[in-house]
Amino acid sequence: MSSKDTRKRALLVEVVFDRQEGDHLSELSELAFVAGYNVVDRIIQNLDRPNPDYYFGKGKAKLIKGRVKELDIDLVISGNKLDSIQESNLVKMWHVPIVDRFELILEIFINRAGTQEAITQIRLAALRKEGGSRLEAHRSKRARSLLIQKLEKKLEIIKKTKDLRRKRRVQSGFDLVAIAGYTNAGKSTLMNGFTEADVEVSGRMFTTLDTTTRSFDADGRKILVTDTVGFISRLPHILMDAFYATLKEVTEADLILLLIDANDSVDNIKRKVLASINTLTAIKAENIPLIPVINKIDLAQ
Ligand SMILES: Nc1nc2c(ncn2[C@@H]2O[C@H](COP(=O)(O)OP(=O)(O)OP(=O)(O)O)[C@@H](O)[C@H]2O)c(=O)[nH]1
Ligand SMILES: [Mg+2]
Known part of the structure; x- marks a missing residue:
């Protein structure tokens, strides 16, 4: 894509619990592309279990907030399913909408x-x-x-x-x-x-x-x-x-x-x-x- 890319700028984020698992983010990235987003960066965090308030660790969530600002991100695409409290806490912190894998697949299906x-x-x-x-x-x-x-x-x-x-x-x-x-x-x-x-x-x-x-x-x-x-x-x-x-x-x-x-x-x-x-x-x-x-x-x- 050219520098005049008008597609929304997306940041991919995912918490990985099993380090042995395959590279999910590359699939999520492909899904995001097909859904019409411009994937600007990808951030992974390894955790044993999700943080109840932010899903990510709080420190990582703050780091993502910094990247969202720095890279002029329009939306964050989450590889994990967040509950409504986690999503609302993160939207408050990041000030951008969050799209999960479900919504992404849904958007592709709706478009196609x-x-x-x-x-x-x-x-x-x-x-x-x-x-x-x-x-x-x-x-x-x-x-x-x-x-x-x-x-x-x-x-x-x-x-x-x-x-x-x-x-x-x-x-x-x-x-x-x-x-x-x-x-x-x-x-x-x-x-x-x-x-x-x-x-x-x-x-x-x-x-x-x-x-x-x-x-x-x-x-x-x-x-x-x-x-x-x-x-x-x-x-x-x-x-x-x-x-x-x-x-x-x-x-x-x-x-x-x-x-x-x-x-x-x-x-x-x-x-x-x-x-x-x-x-x-x-x-x-x-x-x-x-x-x-x-x-x-x-x-x-
Ligand atoms: N090199 C090579 N490429 C192939 C072969 N079969 C399919 N492809 C390529 O693989 C890609 C996917 O092929 P499709 O036939 O669209 O795959 P599909 O399973 O129908 O994919 P979806 O409908 O998206 O689920 C295309 O770029 C094809 O040209 C093969 O035997 N060899
Ligand atoms: Mg096909």
């Missing part, structure tokens, strides 16, 4: 969602967030609950239509294959390789937010391949619920191809496979036959 289904699901997730989402804070509690009811009904109708379509496909003798895996693993690239779907591919996270299904003839066998939304570690549960309908294609598949990016470090491969398995278990797809597909082997050292 294409179909009515995805848009409705994301709006529901924002409305249902415990303690309210920043994006829906302008509405009264009653207005929020009415809107939730309205959106739930809308989603129900979309789901019924989709279910019907899916059933018809199965009845007509197709086997369903779902391409699943961590975001950016190369799912859409494989989809385009199997079919002529021409799904958008990019090196950024969460390029695909809607499923695409295409037929594919495997030596005379009729197959339907579905490209799906990517998984991510520590996906907020409420977003998992929101994306359940999208991931339903996976729960009804006869076979799951689980893409693994061979270009990642061993630690990241472990973290991402674990996140994928956890997500598959959460959506009750753990008993479906699964083939791990090691992708990007041309890049593997």
Whole structure:
């Protein structure tokens, strides 16, 4: 980006409790970039447990305050979930808004969602967030609950239509294959390789937010391949619920191809496979036959 960058200037902060864990901040940084922020600096603190008042140690929180001023920061992005007291104490100290990982993922989904289904699901997730989402804070509690009811009904109708379509496909003798895996693993690239779907591919996270299904003839066998939304570690549960309908294609598949990016470090491969398995278990797809597909082997050292 040029020096005329008009994107908001963000400072990333995270408390790390397990020093062995992978580099979360690089993923948070990528999420922040995709959400449209200019990441100016990153600060990590190792702690055994969060400080009840500030989450960070008080000294570190003050140091962050200094960086916010010095670097002319517009907002702080927190890799940890803060409770309302911690957040309010920190906002008072830092004088800038704080966005957590949940809000960040929500913002990406809101900016990128294409179909009515995805848009409705994301709006529901924002409305249902415990303690309210920043994006829906302008509405009264009653207005929020009415809107939730309205959106739930809308989603129900979309789901019924989709279910019907899916059933018809199965009845007509197709086997369903779902391409699943961590975001950016190369799912859409494989989809385009199997079919002529021409799904958008990019090196950024969460390029695909809607499923695409295409037929594919495997030596005379009729197959339907579905490209799906990517998984991510520590996906907020409420977003998992929101994306359940999208991931339903996976729960009804006869076979799951689980893409693994061979270009990642061993630690990241472990973290991402674990996140994928956890997500598959959460959506009750753990008993479906699964083939791990090691992708990007041309890049593997
Ligand atoms: N070198 C190399 N790059 C690949 C391969 N497969 C995919 N890519 C690249 O990896 C990046 C991500 O590919 P996508 O197909 O968009 O990945 P995705 O899993 O659909 O990602 P999301 O939809 O964002 O979750 C793109 O830049 C692709 O060009 C491969 O086999 N080799
Ligand atoms: Mg994709």
